Amino acid sequence: MIKPQIRVTGMLTQDAQLRRTPGAQSHALLFLSIAQSEGLPYEVRHDCGTEPAAIIAAESKARILKRGAIVTVYATGIAQRMDHAHAVLSLRGVTDVIPSTLNAHEASEPKHHAH
Numbered sequence: 001m002i003k004p005q006i007r008v009t010g011m012l013t014q015d016a017q018l019r020r021t022p023g024a025q026s027h028a029l030l031f032l033s034i035a036q037s038e039g040l041p042y043e044v045r046h047d048c049g050t051e052p053a054a055i056i057a058a059e060s061k062a063r064i065l066k067r068g069a070i071v072t073v074y075a076t077g078i079a080q081r082m083d084h085a086h087a088v089l090s091l092r093g094v095t096d097v098i099p100s101t102l103n104a105h106e107a108s109e110p111k112h113h114a115h
Contacts, residue, residue: 005074005075005076005095006074006075006076006077006078006091007072007073007074008034008036008042008072008073008075008091009036009070009071009072009073009100010034010035010036010042010070010071011034011035011036011068011069011070011071012032012033012034012065012066012067012068012069012070012071013033013034013035013041013067014033014067015065015066015067016030016031016032016061016062016065016066017030017031017032017062018030018031018058018059018062019031020055025050026050026055027047027048027049027050028047028048028049028050028054028055028058028059029045029046029047029048030044030045030046030048030058030061030062030065030097031043031044031045031046032044032046032065032071032073032097034071034073039089040080040087040088040089041086041088041089042073042088042089042090042091043083043088043089043090043091044073044075044090044091044094044097045090045091045094046058046073046094046096046097047094061097061099064099065097065099069099069100070099070100071097071098071099071100072097072098072100073091073094073096073097073098074094074095074096074097074098075091075092075093075094075095076092076093076095077091077092077093078090078091078092079092
């Protein structure tokens with residue numbers, strides 16, 4: 001059975017946080033807070049895994065996921081919960097986090113050349 005896929009795109013309200021669980025099989029966990037133009041904010045906890053390559057990828061992603069960046073998150077579930085007396089939507093079963101913001105050297109609009 002295929003799990004439903006939820007896609008949320010929004011702006012990070014703070015820098016991403018990367019944490020590791022203690023123990024021999026340490027998991028890299030990426031935490032994000034996302035706001036959209038309307039509705040409740042989203043909280044994201046992405047378990048990036050225990051493999052060295054996955055941990056390196058998570059570290060690289062965390063370095064570029066800064067406040068104000070646009071991201072798209074894919075997940076399999078969603079739940080509403082209270083966080084410090086504020087309602088938030090918590091994405092469950094996060095499968096990927098994709099940065100969408102253009103780099104400073106990339107043009108946001110096509111350049112028109114005069115002939």
